[in-house]
Amino acid sequence: MSTKTETVRHDDANEPNEKIVLRVSDLRVLTNAGDEILHGVDFALARGEILGLVGESGSGKTTAGLACMGHFREGLKFGSGSVSIWPRGDATHLEVGELDEVALRDLRGSRIAYIPQDPALSLNPAMRVGEQIREVLDIHDFGASDRERADRVAEVLVDVGLPGDRAYQRRWPHQLSGGQQQRIGIAMAFAMYPDVLILDEPTTGLDVSTQSVVLDTIRQMTVANNVAGLYITHDLAVIKDISDRVAVMLRGDLVEEGPVSAVLERPQHDYTKMLMAAVPDLAGRKTIGDGAAEAKAVAEADEKTHILVSTGEPGGSADSGEHRSDGDARDGEAASAGERDGGAASATAPLLEAKDVALAYGKAQILDGINLTLEPGECTMLLGESGSGKTTLSQCVAGLNDDYKGSVRLRGTELARSTRKRTNEQRVGIQYVFQSPFSSLNPRRSIGQSLTVPLEMSGQGTAASRKATVEEALDSVRLGRTFYHRRPGDLSGGERQRAAIARALVNAPSVMVCDEITSALDVSVQASIVALLRTLREERQLAMLFVTHNIALSRHIADNLAVLNKGKIVDYGPTAQVLEDPSHEYTRALIADVPKF
Amino acid sequence: MFGKVIGKRLIFSAFILLAVSLLVFGATLLLPGDAARAILGQQATPERIAALNEQLGLNDPAWLRYLHWLGGLFVGDFGTSSASGGPVSELLGDRLAASFILMALAAIISVPLGIGLGVYQALHRGKRRDQTMTGISLVLASMPEFVIGIGLVALFATSVFQILPAVTLAPPGEPVWNRPEQLILPTLTLVLVVTPYIVRMMRATMIEVLDSGFVEMARLKGVPEKRVIMRHAVPHALGPVAQVVAIQLAWLAGGVVVVEFLFRYPGLGQALIDAVTYRDVQVVQAISMLVAAVYVAVNLAADVVGILTNPKLRSAA
Known part of the structure; x- marks a missing residue:
């Protein structure tokens, strides 16, 4: 239990020196039940420098950050180790662990300050x-x-x-x-002009442009006040942008530590390498979700089905990718039209078409004249910041919001506004995957039961054939049929999102609307989900509307990119074209604000 | 802005009271029995009954009587008691004061006590004292008021100790507060009935608030614990609890009937029971309207507290 993993260190800045303001050594934190959460963490913060602390959810980075302030959340307690702080003007250092409550209060907010994750809650x-x-x-x-x-x-x-x-x-x-x-x-x-600043994912809930403003503010203030900062995040791109040094945490251990450029460019530890491979890059130079980043469930998948959409070097080969998916689109359309519509005249109409979709609540215009088309096997990314109307639009398409004006057509047939009025076949045709897998699955039902519901609703097959379909869907999202009897509570975030995707797949839809489905997940899990979606598109000729605020994902998943700003589509076209030659000011600003990797 | 919301609520409350008055009047119309016969007794001659009906205005159509009665309410005239022959307002004046004393005492004790105990429990959640208090409040909350009342009488007045009067000793006409000891048991009963709900609600909302980000943030700012609780946590818990307090206070207005009967306390509840026994329709109507008015008033007060503790509602309203 208490074995300590050796940290890979790129230099000796961690050794005692006069620049250090806060030093954590061999810090161990326990749960009240006695289980160790942090297994001996060492790091040091130097004046005027920001140390980025990265790791995935549950790695203990927030626990480590709060321990620096002598604060332990409900259910946790101090184990052993030391946190020393050298406040400005004081000759001697303070041991945070040895302070009484009053002394600790004097320290907090004055010498060592905290910036929380969600300002709306804090x-x-x-x-x-x-x-x-x-x-x-x-x-x-x-x-x-x-x-x-x-x-x-x-x-x-x-x-x-x-x-x-x-x-x-x-x-x-x-x-x-x-x-x-x-x-x-x-x-x-x-x-209070503090000496140390603990920043706990301060930009995670913010849009890219807001994030870049906040990061600028933090950087300026840190330098101007000569403060030592600990920046906790799961976003490696932000780390690269803001911090001087970086420490990587894995399940309560610090596995690698050093200057940002050294760690991110020459990662030594396997876990750091895997994290690096999972981060989506705007240039699309790598293929996230392949190789080291694959979760074990994905590893079971046939490698040959991983056909990549926007691989290779930026520029040239992205075009060839376009051509290929055009070809696929035509084949797929013919196939699906033949299968489902009995070869009706709709073969020439696009699979999904939104025309002049508009929606207003009172004076607030949420959507304003949206036009979109989607062909079989094609993925369109709907990119926008919070409040841009992207979720509202996808709900209109799916029939979850029936207040809109304009029309949504599926294979040339205009859809009724509300799902209730759509035919069974139309409902089955468009399926929706929600943002948070933690709230979209009923915790009291087994995965199998949850996945059977859409089949019961569409009234297909017998109980036995439904079970077979559900098991097949579980196989195709690489969960496996053993998950049939498990409940969401036993599953990790990534597994839950796979189950939610399987639920959308059981009725064999032609369009899948994915509403921010990776934003609640860690980067490595996000990478595996993106890989899964790519595979599904190839296997099933599935068309996708991928709604996100994360522009860095665009080359990894989408053929087309639609940029939504204040209810209007300001840029729309093939991904590579929009990214390399954005026509609208807003898109340019958005691309410029992405932390470069 | 704020005044406008309150104004709107007041108008709405007036409509509710109007609707209640219709219901109350309609319900008393449906009561079986004849008021004149109830007053004059079985041996009354038909002539005398007819004469009394004429005198009481009972021969008028129902809508006219309703308007008469409603008009009277606006000027504080609750009509004439058919049992005593005097004006209802005079009859109820003393009773109202007696009941009000009882309810006010119960409210003044139970609201701060409930909030305080709830906060205390939330701060010590999961520990043994929290579990013990949760158990006690659950037992008290599940007991009807007359069981609690009888239990208290047995404990303090008859079987165990004989230190407090079991019933009200004041002769009719003497104000109840002349003998404070007779108020103790009825008040205690009401407090024991009302407090557990407030405690439980306060504990639940307080636990939620203590887990919130801004309370953790306040602690990490170095705010002393006492100020964290009083300034950051408690105000947020008060909004939802105000609703429960309102329901409990409103219950007091009606629930006082049983308790007053138990202690032979000369309040509104006693008056209501007597009035029903003697078919004194005017008194029943008046008391029903008073209870309804209390309900409306305390709920309005709860909404005001809710708005005051939430700046979002305050500025958006």
Whole structure:
């Protein structure tokens, strides 16, 4: 249990030196039941530098970050090891583990500050934002007078790029956007001129453009205040963008540590190599989801079915990829028209066509004249930031939202607005996979039961044939039929999402709408899901509408790219063309904001 | 903005009361029996009954009587008690004050007590004292008020100790608060009935709030624990709990009937029971309207608390 994995170190910056502000050595954290969560973690933070702490969910990175502040979440407790901090102006260091409650409180928010993951949840909704910043100053007795404190609140707000006036300070958190809320969080952390900053995935919930603004703010503030930062994230692209050094965590162990360029370019540990291979890159130079990144379930799949869509070098070969999928599309269309429609005249109409789809709630125009087409075997990525209307559009297509104007046609036939009014065949034709596999599967039903529901709804076959179909679907998402009797609670996030995809597959749809299906998953799991989707497209001639905010995935999955901004499609065309020659200002800004890898 | 919402709610409340008045009046119309015969007794001659009907206005069509009655309500005239012959408002005046005292005492004790115990339990969740208190509150919540009342009487007035009066000793006409000791058992009964619900609700919402991100953030800002609880956590838990408190207070207005009967307490509940026995329709109507008004008022108050503790509602409203 308590064996400690040796960390691969690229240099000796971790050895004691005068630049170090916070040093964690052999830190072990236990659950209340006595199980070890962190198996002896060592790292050091130096002034003016940011150490990126990466790892997948459950690797213990947040636990390690909070332990630096002497805070353990419900159910966890300190095991052994030490956290030492050298506050500015103090000759001696403090042992965080040995401090009593009062001393620890004095440290928190003043010498060592925390910036949380979700600003919407971490700001007190019933306190004005200025008051929340002011609270830190009041508690830690900043300055000599009220006047000085009030000035500091205004000053730190201006520092993070927000207006510092009274009116702004009197706003409630819900009156700010996500990016503004996060900047309030940053202002709160910097208010006391701390020595150490713990940043717990501060940009994970934000859009790329908001993320880039927040990252800029963090970088500026860190340098300007000469603070040592610990940046916790699962996003390697962000790490490359913001941090100087990086430490990789795997199941409670620190496996590799060193300067960013060294670790990311010459990873030594197998796990780091695998992580690197799983990160989608905008240029599409690699194929995520193949090789080392494959989860074990995927490894069982026949390798020959992994035909890649947007492989090879950027530019030239992407075009050939286009041609090939055009060919596939025509074949597939003929085949599916022959099978399902009995060779009706619809063979010339596109498989799915959205025409002038518009939707408004009162004055708010959510969707504005959307035109999209989808051919069999083709994948269109619908890219947009939160609030762009991408989920609303996919719900309109699937018939989950019947408030829209305009038309959605499947094989040339106009669909009724609501799923209730669509024919059984039309309903079966378009299937939907939801964002979070944690909430889309009923926890009380076994996977088999959940997957049988769509078959019962479409009234197909006998109980025995339904079971056979479900088992086949489980096989095709590489879960295997042994999952039939298992419940969602026993499954990992990736396995659940595979089950959710299998549920969409049982009725053999021609179009699958994937609504942000990888955004709740870790990169390596995301890579394996993307590989699975590629395989399914090839095997089943499945057309896909892949909704996401992650532009880096585009070359890995999509033939066409539609960029949605404020309810309008501003750029639409073959993926390579849109990425290399974006016609709209918004697309250009979006591409520029992606952390380069 | 805020005033507008409250104004809207007030208008809505008026409509609810109007609807209740229709129901109450309709229901008393459907009651079996004849008021005049109930007053005059079995030996009454048909002439006397007819004369009394005329005098009470019972020969008028129902809608006219309803409008008469409704008009009276607006000016505080609840009509004339057919049993005593005096105005209902005079009859109920003392009773109302007595009941109000009882309810107010119960509310003043149980609301802070419930909230305090709920917070205490949430802070010590999972420990033995939390489990013990959860058990006790569950037992109390599942006992009907008369069982609790009888239990208290047995404990403090008759079988075990004889330190408190088992029934109200005040003769008719004397204000109940002249002998404070007779208020203790009825109040205690109501407190024991109402508090467990508030405790349980407060504990549940408080646990949820304590797990929220902003409470963790406050701790990581170095905010002292007392301030974390009082300033960051409790205000968020109050909104949902206010609804439960409102339901409990409203229940007090009706539930007081059984408790008053048990302790022979000269309040509204006693008056209602007497009025039903003597077919005193005017009194039944008046008390029903009063109870309905209490329901509407406390629910309105709960909504106000909900809006005040949630700036989102406050500014969006």
